Amino acid sequence: GAGVSQTPSNKVTEKGKYVELRCDPISGHTALYWYRQSLGQGPEFLIYFQGTGAADDSGLPNDRFFAVRPEGSVSTLKIQRTERGDSAVYLCASSLLGRAVNEQFFGPGTRLTVL
Amino acid sequence: GIQVEQSPPDLILQEGANSTLRCNFSDSVNNLQWFHQNPWGQLINLFYIPSGTKQNGRLSATTVATERYSLLYISSSQTTDSGVYFCAVERESGNTGKLIFGQGTTLQVKP
Numbered sequence: 001g002a003g004v005s006q007t008p009s010n011k012v013t014e015k016g017k018y019v020e021l022r023c024d025p026i027s028g029h030t031a032l033y034w035y036r037q038s039l040g041q042g043p044e045f046l047i048y049f050q051g052t053g054a055a056d057d058s059g060l061p062n063d064r065f066f067a068v069r070p071e072g073s074v075s076t077l078k079i080q081r082t083e084r085g086d087s088a089v090y091l092c093a094s095s096l097l098g099r100a101v102n103e104q105f106f107g108p109g110t111r112l113t114v115l
Numbered sequence: 116g117i118q119v120e121q122s123p124p125d126l127i128l129q130e131g132a133n134s135t136l137r138c139n140f141s142d143s144v145n146n147l148q149w150f151h152q153n154p155w156g157q158l159i160n161l162f163y164i165p166s167g168t169k170q171n172g173r174l175s176a177t178t179v180a181t182e183r184y185s186l187l188y189i190s191s192s193q194t195t196d197s198g199v200y201f202c203a204v205e206r207e208s209g210n211t212g213k214l215i216f217g218q219g220t221t222l223q224v225k226p
Contacts, residue, residue: 042216056211097212106158
């Protein structure tokens with residue numbers, strides 16, 4: 001079966017522009033997570049969805065970052081007025097949260113470069 | 116918040132050697148996962164192991180939850196084992212499943 005997919009794989013943008021990053025979770029997974037990984041670091045949590053609602057957005061760094069999951073499947077991470085510090089790999093994961101085993105599976109990531 | 120510390124930070128091995136990677140965490144956990152991040156950046160699931168011992172081929176892992184550590188064993192290492200190994204935990208008192216990652220162990224296996 002298909003794993004988590006993310007598009008685009010690479011995104012280069014200019015400072016101040018708006019970007020959207022897309023995540024397709026594993027079919028049937030109710031929980032979806034976004035993480036951000038800077039060079040040489042482990043991934044850091046951004047936001048978690050259970051179904052359509054953002055159940056925990058405590059990791060979003062500021063109000064330029066926003067994410068949606070309107071139908072409980074695909075999610076889009078939106079970044080307004082991008083800054084050079086936003087450059088990182090953005091990872092998406094999904095899981096069957098609520099079951100006894102909450103194992104998360106990650107997508108290949110989107111590498112965002114802000115010039 | 117919960118702290119996750121991995122050691123060693125870097126490890127260089129000759130092909131065929133064995134190694135042990137360690138993950139210490141500062142609070143009780145519901146979930147602990149080990150990942151291998153390959154050179155292309157993909158996080159590959161190795162083990163879901165909040166407690167106990169599991170084995171998968173040349174890899175095995177043990178988590179002693181009461182003492183707040185986990186170990187990943189790699190036996191007869193191969194060059195394809197190179198990459199970064201991450202331990203990630205979910206705090207027991209949390210209910211969102213969000214993972215907190217360690218800084219990783221960078222493994223280089225030389226032929």
